[in-house]
Amino acid sequence: MSQARVPEPAGLPERLDDGELLARIAAGEQPALRQLIDRHGRGLQLLAARYLGGADEAEDVVQDVFFSVWNNAKRFDPAKGRATTWIYRIAVNRCIDVKRWRRFRLFLGFDDTDDVFASDDPPADTLIGARQELAIVRAGLDTLPERQRMALLLRAVADLDVTSIAEAMGTSAGSVEQLLVRARRTLRARLAKVGEFEPRDERLSK
């Protein structure tokens, strides 16, 4: 697992924040890119894998993101927003491109289905083998509308606030709040349907 791994020396003597790393990447320092991948590789890959529904495509997307960061780091303007948000915005755009390309292939008849997510219901083996509520949330995520899924993943996986999510998705903060409310309501309804998820107060009272 990635948490247990002790990383190789990144080649930079000090720990830098994302903005400083981008400045060094813009100057052509490869160790800074390595450190940035070490910091955000996992978060980006979890986001892309859950959004696209496939780990293989997710790794390609994350590679594209960091390659794009390497080529365009000079364009990052710290006055316009946080470095983390800028990186996640690239990832969001790349994920949307992959989805569009998938739809285009479907239109041409090269693919059988747009979504790799098979059905609305969690597979039986996941219900037996893993925690049931996680399987339900996973299946619920897969069936959410794309924008709701992306907003919720940016909140839960990337830990971005509403303003940053809006910036990453290229929309307004109000719109993001709506997306989050609807996504959470849908997931809660799915969990409540099988009695696995209760509001906090009810859990604590037991």
Added chain:
Amino acid sequence: MNTDEFENLKVRFGPDTATWPAPFRQEASRFLTGHRLAALSDDETLDYLVLDAAKTSVDETVLVRHVMTRVAKSRRRFGPTVGPRWWSIPATAASMAFVITLSAASGYWAAGARIDISDDALLAFAIGVPPSEVAHTSIFRQEEGSRP
């Protein structure tokens, strides 16, 4: 997350968990608060479930290697990068439109000099005689190089 994993991440990202990148930051926060549900809102509880549902095995070492290989390849290459991976839909559509327009223009240009032949042939066909018989009565001007 267990204690060993937490200590490894401290070595990796520093002692201040607030500066750790996502999703390590949320996982450390949950580890440090000891999974106390009372400290979390309903939305936060659900967000943690979503994070757990999104978890999958990720090897950053492999990712670093692949990205650095691409960076090295791009440095060795001269000129613009062209390959199937970089063909975007708009670029492909524009290229196809250009080829179709070029083909149509070439065809029109190549066939344009012989339009009068077709008109004579059509006239002959309409009155039911061989084209050679209408050639001398043609209302269409004979141009040099065209066939009767």
